[in-house]
Amino acid sequence: MSPLFRTALRDAFLSALVALGLFGAMVGLRTNVGNDGKLELLARPTSVAILVGLTFVGRLAIVLWKARSRTVPVKAGPSSLSGLGRYMGPALLVLALTMPLYSSRYIIDVGILVLTYIMLGWGLNIVVGLAGLLDLGYVAFYAVGAYSYALLAQNFGLGFWTCLPLAGLLAAFWGVLLGFPVLRLRGDYLAIVTLAFGEIIRVVLLNFTSLTGGPNGISNIPRPTLFGLTFTAGGGEGSFADFFGIEPNVTYRVAFLFYIILGLALLTNWVSKRLRRLPLGRAWEALREDEIACRALGINVTVTKLTAFAIGACFGGFAGAFFATRQAFISPESFTFIESAIVLAVVVLGGLGSQLGVALAAIVMIGGGEMFRDFAEYRMLVFGVALVVVMVVRPRGLVSGRAPSVSLGTSRTISADMVSQGHG
């Protein structure tokens, strides 16, 4: 028996022991209400045995697999996806552009959801992936955007297209306001404080009843119009269906919403890709690599971090306004920490800084999660296992490696182990 196999066995045995401790109590014992109304204890040793066995085998497989991939020197080259990526991006774009033409309403709805997360992922990617600032409260800006639109529409009767830029600006403003005190913190501290800010915004929305309606939220948020044409279900004067002389159909509205979020997401993509090649984006990446060196080169670290925070927040605000108009109803419940966590998971799984990776991760996580809705109780389990598997197989995300922003000759992807992930 090789020493490697022995350590793997020991590791698997220890994991199985931990599993036994956990599952022994949680799964192995079940309380039932007996016939006489008393609680009775039911032992389920087989379930425990199966779970512990699975843990043992799984852990053994992981350890052996990792050891193998370490001993076989894999060429530390760019990600295998980057070659494919040249075709994958355009292919996905074509798919997205044509999707509403042949898909059912349900699929388009899922598409809208996925695109919302892609957009949020791309927005957060600016902050986390490029500037290397770990922001756990991104949902705060999503909420600011949503409430900005809802309140402006409700109180001043403004339409979606007027409010969209305002929502972005307000979110960016809050980004600067929140960023100013916290950006001198680094790493874990920054993460904790941004997390707290996310919660504070939610709690304020919940308790500022006179303005936000508190837990009841805001309803009847107006739908967007296409150059003044509405998408009411019944058709009628000034509606899209009436103007073109076609049968009114809800699918038009859903498809319209789909194209709006597609446009917004593409805008986010375009701006962040462009920024990466400009001095501002380059400074963000330099900041992620080495903050002290940046200072020595005359870069104003605070201002540079704030711009990343503000621009990321701005896109969060756009997405929030879209969310409000799509749902027509918002309440603080939609802006809990789990949303921040999902968006961050999309960014990390996709590969920090990678646009295509974020899109793929959102499709897999959100789209896949939606598909698994039928298996309601196993959904979170599958989700968790998928996360673990991706992190074991591709620790730097689906698409790792960094493409240089400028080159004299041929530009080659930089291997991920060279690139820093930032320290906050």
Place this chain on the structure above:
Amino acid sequence: MTSLLTVDALTMRFGGLMAVDAVSFEVRQGEITALIGPNGAGKTTVFNCITGFYRPTSGKLALHMPDGDLELAGMPGHIITRRAHVARTFQNIRLFQGMTILENLLVAQHNTVMPNVASGLLAVFGLGRYRGLEATALDLAKHWLDKVGLMARADEPAGSLPYGAQRRLEIARAMCTRPRLLCLDEPAAGLNPRESDELSVLLRGIRDGGCSILLIEHDMGVVMRISDHVVVLDHGKKISDGTPEHIRNDPHVIAAYLGEGDEGLDDAANAGEAA
């Protein structure tokens, strides 16, 4: 020779430790001034004060500019690079490892290609003078790539370079900020003799190009060969100041280095050989 930087009674205290104790010296225009001393003498601390990483406990740092003096003490680091044009390198190399060599040199020109945030945002939409500025920045980057012999590797990540090349790249990056004063913290550390010689040539070239240099260095060969003026620190105090010739024969300096043990002896011996 006119004076570029006047360090006047510079003092830096960390709690009970006097890292720099009332040190005064001059850095003259167009010269290479070396700052030497045994380990822990306070050399890097002096640099950190000059480049705004530390706020000195007391003392003055007057940079003489054509349009009047600029007081560096207490000025934030990025402003010192930007307004006073003082650039530096680090004792332990600090490159942007995951970015290419060319990118490293462009980040150094951040303030020229993006004078303010508004211009940075306008550039997204192709507005403003960005294109012209970027072209100028690329030219300067290529100039320094050529000078430090890294043109062929411009598109490789900085982290993949061998040690000596990383040192040269860090100097090139500092030069891309168009400095008036270049502060180098042990640029010859870890270099082989041939690389040290190349470094000496590079530094003399920079000086002759009009940029004054303040140099911390343990390699006495390099110091004696290229310095115009040497300042010696020991335990935070200045113990000697003068030409390399003067320093080599100063009994205080020899005593300070002899007190250091083997390494100091070697250094003193090196200094002797170089004579």
